[in-house]
Amino acid sequence: MMHLWLPMTLAAVLAGTGAYGILARRNAVLVLIGVELVLSSANLILVTLGSADTSPLQTGQVLALFVITIAAAEICVALAIVLAMFRLQGHIDLTEPADTEDTPARSTSGR
Amino acid sequence: MTTRDVVFLLIGLITAASAILSVTTRQVVHAALWLVVCLGTLAGCYVVLGAELVALVQVLIYVGAVVVLVLFALMLTRAPIGRQPDLATPLVQRIAAAVLGVATTGLFLAMLVPLVGQDSVTPVSGDTHTVATATFGTWVWPFELLSLLLLAALIGAFAVARVAGAISPRPAPADRGAST
Numbered sequence: 587m588m589h590l591w592l593p594m595t596l597a598a599v600l601a602g603t604g605a606y607g608i609l610a611r612r613n614a615v616l617v618l619i620g621v622e623l624v625l626s627s628a629n630l631i632l633v634t635l636g637s638a639d640t641s642p643l644q645t646g647q648v649l650a651l652f653v654i655t656i657a658a659a660e661i662c663v664a665l666a667i668v669l670a671m672f673r674l675q676g677h678i679d680l681t682e683p684a685d686t687e688d689t690p691a692r693s694t695s696g697r
Numbered sequence: 698m699t700t701r702d703v704v705f706l707l708i709g710l711i712t713a714a715s716a717i718l719s720v721t722t723r724q725v726v727h728a729a730l731w732l733v734v735c736l737g738t739l740a741g742c743y744v745v746l747g748a749e750l751v752a753l754v755q756v757l758i759y760v761g762a763v764v765v766l767v768l769f770a771l772m773l774t775r776a777p778i779g780r781q782p783d784l785a786t787p788l789v790q791r792i793a794a795a796v797l798g799v800a801t802t803g804l805f806l807a808m809l810v811p812l813v814g815q816d817s818v819t820p821v822s823g824d825t826h827t828v829a830t831a832t833f834g835t836w837v838w839p840f841e842l843l844s845l846l847l848l849a850a851l852i853g854a855f856a857v858a859r860v861a862g863a864i865s866p867r868p869a870p871a872d873r874g875a876s877t
Contacts, residue, residue, distance in 0.1 A: 588701035588820060590813035593746060596709040598809060600716055602802030607720030609794035610786050615770050616725065619732050622763065623716055626739055629755075631809065633748045637820035638813065644823045644831040650751045651832070654758050655843050659850035661763050665770040666854035672774045674860075681786060 593634040600627035614668045614678040618661060625657045699817060705745045712738040723784055725776040729767050736760050747822030750829075 600623050607620025629650045636646015672678050698706075712735055719731035736759040743752035785791055823831070832840055 587699045587817045588705060588745070589699075589815070589817050591810045591815065592702060592705050592709065593742065594809040594813055595806060596713060596742065598802045598805030599713045601805050602798040602800075603713070603716045603720055605801045606794045606798030609797060610720070610791045611784065612786055613725060613776075613784060615767060615774065615776070616720075616728055616784070618767065619719055619728055622732065622759075623720070623735070626736065626759075627805075629751075630739065630742065633743055633746050633751055633822070634813070637746045637748065637822040638818055640821055642823075642827065642831065643835055644828050647748050647751050647822060647828050648832050648836050650748070651754055651828075652836075652839065652843060654751075654754055655847065658758050658763060659847050661766060662850050662854045663857065665766055666857040668770055669773055670857050670860045678774050 590634055590638060593630055597627045597630040597634070600624070600630065612679050612681050614671065614680050615665070617680060618664055618668075621664075622657065622661070625653060625660075629653050701745055701820075705742060708738050708741040708745065712742060723780045723782070724778075725771055725781060725784065726768070726778065729764060729771060732767070733760055733764050736764070747820040750825045 604620045604623030604625075604627060607623060608617050609620075611617050611620065632646045632650040632653065634646075636644065636650070639646060668678055675682075715731045715734040715738065719728045719735055722728050722731060736755065740752040740755040740760070743749070743755060786794070
């Protein structure tokens with residue numbers, strides 16, 4: 587027996603913390619950490635609601651597994667973008683003004 | 698307060714505290730390490746809720762692969778060791794972010810807590826067998842679609858990481874995450 591408002595409260599705290607992390611960080615990798623926290627909050631909501639659900643489809647847990655997979659794909663592409671940004675611009679500070687001029691590296695091998 | 702409540706409260710407090718530390722710490726690598734604590738204890742929360750397969754996958758994928766990938770990205774972008782004063786945005790933006798974060802928490806609380814009610818229920822999460830049966834039965838096509846998504850992410854990560862390859866062609870760590 588347990589009260590399901592406890593996991594829901596934790597999910598709310600994680601979502602708020604993740605939103606703060608996304609907005610208050612300058613380093614691109616640290617922004618991604620905030621995104622991970624928000625995704626974890628969504629996962630916790632799915633598992634919590636799934637544990638109150640008696641259908642044989644196991645929607646909550648299966649969707650939580652899918653979200654974990656999507657998060658892995660997302661962070662893989664996002665970190666590739668961060669690495670490309672570091673190589674092209676030499677920093678990963680998201681508050682710097684954008685560098686819009688075409689670099690030689692991009693025009694030779696990029697599309 | 699039942700036993701599960703007390704256990705969840707203990708684990709959940711660690712989760713929340715490490716999450717807050719991971720977004721507020723001034724040291725780049727510490728943020729990634731606090732994320733390990735946060736995601737690991739979240740796996741404990743899943744165990745308390747009865748979803749042991751999700752907890753295991755959480756440990757394998759998140760703590761195992763994603764955090765390693767984040768640490769690799771920090772190393773490849775030459776993240777400085779030690780305290781960084783310029784890691785956070787200006788104070789005004791941080792205050793606005795904190796207000797928005799608290800507002801998000803309040804919104805979620807107002808929305809989710811009435812949804813589950815105040816009653817004490819027994820979690821009826823299925824075991825690994827029933828979850829596997831559901832995954833490879835009803836959910837098999839979304840599951841296959843996800844494998845396609847992983848392949849697309851792998852190729853996309855390769856393509857994006859090669860854009861700047863003319864300067865220094867070194868292997869991107871992105872393929873590690875997609876293959877796990």
